[in-house]
Amino acid sequence: MLPEEVTKFIGKSIGVVACEVEKGSIKRFADAVDDPNPLYWDEKYAGKSRYGSIIAPPGFFGWPVKLPRGMTFQRPTDISDPPEATENMRAALAKAGFGRVVDGGIEYEFFQPVRAGDVLSAKSMIKDIREREGKTGKMAFIIIETAYHNQKDELVAKARATAIYL
Amino acid sequence: MAKQLNWENVEVGGEITPLSKVATTLMLVKWAGASGDFNPLHYDAAFAAIQGVGSPIVHGALKRQWLVQLMTDWMGEQGTLKKFSCSYRAMDWPRKMATPMTPEEGETWQCKGKVTKKYIEDGQHLVDCDIWIENGKGEVTTPGTATVILPGRS
Numbered sequence: 327m328l329p330e331e332v333t334k335f336i337g338k339s340i341g342v343v344a345c346e347v348e349k350g351s352i353k354r355f356a357d358a359v360d361d362p363n364p365l366y367w368d369e370k371y372a373g374k375s376r377y378g379s380i381i382a383p384p385g386f387f388g389w390p391v392k393l394p395r396g397m398t399f400q401r402p403t404d405i406s407d408p409p410e411a412t413e414n415m416r417a418a419l420a421k422a423g424f425g426r427v428v429d430g431g432i433e434y435e436f437f438q439p440v441r442a443g444d445v446l447s448a449k450s451m452i453k454d455i456r457e458r459e460g461k462t463g464k465m466a467f468i469i470i471e472t473a474y475h476n477q478k479d480e481l482v483a484k485a486r487a488t489a490i491y492l
Numbered sequence: 493m494a495k496q497l498n499w500e501n502v503e504v505g506g507e508i509t510p511l512s513k514v515a516t517t518l519m520l521v522k523w524a525g526a527s528g529d530f531n532p533l534h535y536d537a538a539f540a541a542i543q544g545v546g547s548p549i550v551h552g553a554l555k556r557q558w559l560v561q562l563m564t565d566w567m568g569e570q571g572t573l574k575k576f577s578c579s580y581r582a583m584d585w586p587r588k589m590a591t592p593m594t595p596e597e598g599e600t601w602q603c604k605g606k607v608t609k610k611y612i613e614d615g616q617h618l619v620d621c622d623i624w625i626e627n628g629k630g631e632v633t634t635p636g637t638a639t640v641i642l643p644g645r646s
Contacts (some may be wrong), residue, residue: 351526358522359557360513363564375569384573385560388553426543429552431579431636436572488579 328457328466332422335415335452340470344447347440352382359383382440387448387474388432388485415452415468419491424466430488438482445477453486466491496568499610499617499644508605508621511562515550515586516595523554545583552580555634559623562603567640574618578636584627599628605638617644 349369356366364371365381372380416427440446454469468489474482520534529551532539540548556578563573587595605623612618618639625634 354522355526358519358526359554359561360519361557361561361564363561365569383557383560383564384576385553385557388556429580431552431577432556433575433577435575 328455329418329422331418332415332466333455335411335418336455338411338415338452340411340415340450340452342447342449344445347382347386347442347444347446349380349442352380352386352442355386356383377439377441380442382442382444384436384483385434386440387446387483388434388487411452419466422466423464424491426492428490428492430467430490432488433486435484436482437484438476438480440476440482444482446482447475449473449475460492462492496570497566497642499619499642502607502610502619502642504607504610506607508562508566508607508623511558511565511603513558513601513603513625514595514599515554515584515601517548517586517588518593518595520548520550520554520586523551523557527551527553529553547585550584550586552634555580555584555625556636558601558603558625559634559636559638562605562623563621563638563640566605567642570643572641573638574616574641575639576636577638578623578634580634582627582631582633584625584633601628602626608637612644616641618642 352366356363361383363383365375365377366383369380450470450472452468453471454467456467458465458467468491470487470489472485472487474484476482517535524530524534533543533545534548534551537547540546559578560573560576563576564571567573584601587598590596603623603625605621607619608622609620610618619642621638621640623636623638624632627633
């Protein structure tokens with residue numbers, strides 16, 4: 327059983343971050359993946375596509391990094407509700423014997439394309455914390471849900487990420 | 493770009509055009525910078541050893557992005573990725589660099605997939621797929637699923 331000091335974080339908001347999606351960051355991202363899709367690279371080509379401009383690859387943002395910190399090479403344009411809950415939860419998990427974290431996986435639902443120049447905001451909450459018995463002992467599964475909105479306040483994507491604490 | 497895929501031409505059980513990838517230490521450094529995931533587990537050999545993984549491992553999210561590319565390449569420009577999921581079941585280790593630009597000989601990863609369902613919902617022509625990454629030994633390290641919207645005639 328996980329102690330109450332850990333489970334009390336279920337349902338907690340872990341912050342809102344907003345960031346501009348820059349062309350250079352999209353290219354750097356596509357380059358890192360080694361993805362030559364011209365929709366990410368070629369302004370002329372992308373301009374004539376159904377998107378009308380360079381787009382970001384689906385998954386450009388995601389857990390564990392809600393919005394790439396390198397995306398603007400500056401601090402996010404806006405941070406409200408600082409994500410202290412994450413730090414406090416990590417401390418509580420470490421105290422309960424779960425000192426290491428690994429990325430378990432992610433589920434996305436995409437609703438709108440992300441275009442260069444969009445300003446995205448990511449709002450995350452801790453949806454669930456569960457203990458499971460694994461091959462190497464006890465593990466704590468943390469489910470984090472994030473909703474991404476653009477500057478027109480359209481829902482762009484939803485993500486459900488799993489962090490596994492060992 | 494490949495010819496546009498249409499919903500009518502997709503068959504359940506059909507294969508998604510595979511995508512080969514080579515993870516290198518260079519790629520991991522690029523990914524750390526581009527994604528903002530600066531966990532030293534992915535570039536610091538001593539830290540990775542202390543963490544019990546031997547040497548730096550490939551970021552789960554980079555493998556995720558390979559699978560995203562598998563789908564976006566296959567569905568073509570008129571296709572839309574609607575849903576996507578994957579889980580990082582086993583670790584992968586990158587090839588080390590032999591020269592500043594070229595990796596050592598070694599493992600190549602294969603991103604693969606199969607169509608599991610084909611249907612129309614709310615006027616959208618949809619295809620569900622099972623997707624996965626196989627390491628050099630043919631073991632699945634990263635299974636997932638995807639749903640795409642394809643252009644359809646009806």
